[in-house]
Amino acid sequence: MNATLELLNARSSTRSYAVTPLTDEERQAILHAALRAPTAGNMMLYSIIAIEDQALKDRLAVTCDDQPFIARAPCVLVFVADFQKWIDLFGVSSVDAVPGVTHRTVPGVGDLLIACCDALIAAQTAVVAAESLGIGSCYIGDIMEQAETHAELLGLPHHTFPVAMLCLGRPLRRRRPTPHYTKHMVHTNSYTRLSESELHEVSADLAGLFAPRGFKRGIVNYGQAVYERKFATDFMREMNRSVERWIERWQTAE
Numbered sequence: 001m002n003a004t005l006e007l008l009n010a011r012s013s014t015r016s017y018a019v020t021p022l023t024d025e026e027r028q029a030i031l032h033a034a035l036r037a038p039t040a041g042n043m044m045l046y047s048i049i050a051i052e053d054q055a056l057k058d059r060l061a062v063t064c065d066d067q068p069f070i071a072r073a074p075c076v077l078v079f080v081a082d083f084q085k086w087i088d089l090f091g092v093s094s095v096d097a098v099p100g101v102t103h104r105t106v107p108g109v110g111d112l113l114i115a116c117c118d119a120l121i122a123a124q125t126a127v128v129a130a131e132s133l134g135i136g137s138c139y140i141g142d143i144m145e146q147a148e149t150h151a152e153l154l155g156l157p158h159h160t161f162p163v164a165m166l167c168l169g170r171p172l173r174r175r176r177p178t179p180h181y182t183k184h185m186v187h188t189n190s191y192t193r194l195s196e197s198e199l200h201e202v203s204a205d206l207a208g209l210f211a212p213r214g215f216k217r218g219i220v221n222y223g224q225a226v227y228e229r230k231f232a233t234d235f236m237r238e239m240n241r242s243v244e245r246w247i248e249r250w251q252t253a254e
């Protein structure tokens with residue numbers, strides 16, 4: 001393995017940070033790498049909000065499903081899918097005068113998804129750049145929850161969507177790579193759905209890997225465990241409600 005592959009193989013999410021802040025050089029290097037990431041049509045359809053105000057970090061630690069480590073992260077970056085800047089630029093560019101096109105004024109869900117791709121690719125590039133400097137990171141998906149609160153806290157206009165937050169800092173302790181279940185992940189030419197017997201095999205494999213000591217009372221297999229811990233939770237209900245609000249808002253003129 002070369003150094004890059006070794007770095008990717010050894011990465012794991014970091015949730016405990018040394019208090020030492022990132023140096024200006026480290027912060028700049030991470031942001032520079034993120035801003036060099038591939039971007040659809042070279043339109044840079046995202047913005048990055050660096051959270052430097054401790055009171056705001058404290059608030060996000062609560063609004064992002066009560067995760068106190070967010071408040072202790074030396075560097076917190078929100079990656080925002082951003083079409084607002086283009087809509088604003090179109091607004092001062094007399095685009096009505098452009099010949100031969102069907103005019104439109106608000107972005108659609110396709111524009112949203114492509115902007116999310118941009119923002120996430122930039123975020124993951126920041127993760128890799130940080131790892132190369134010995135700085136760990138953890139994504140916070142819950143930034144997509146609480147649409148109304150997060151829009152206000154971060155001053156987000158209509159055609160933006162905070163798709164990911166990253167907490168970064170020097171790991172407090174040595175990390176071991178988290179096991180990932182990689183069977184059946186790569187398909188050839190077309191998608192293959194698993195048969196019932198394969199599904200039972202996967203469930204047993206997952207239980208062996210992630211629940212070697214068994215399940216809590218009332219839970220009898222890994223499907224039930226994930227259903228109870230993730231899919232059927234209040235936080236996923238809030239995530240779905242909130243994302244519907246973001247999408248509605250995105251498609252509405254201000």
Ligand SMILES: Cc1cc2nc3c(=O)[nH]c(=O)nc-3n(C[C@H](O)[C@H](O)[C@H](O)COP(=O)(O)O)c2cc1C
Nearest residue numbers: 011012013014015067138139140141142164177178
């Ligand atoms: C989109 C996304 C959202 C995530 N949100 C959270 C989060 O809110 N809190 C957290 O502690 N970890 C979060 N994680 C980290 C995952 O839990 C972690 O990547 C996963 O358990 C695999 O572990 P690893 O990153 O150490 O390989 C998130 C990861 C992704 C990709």
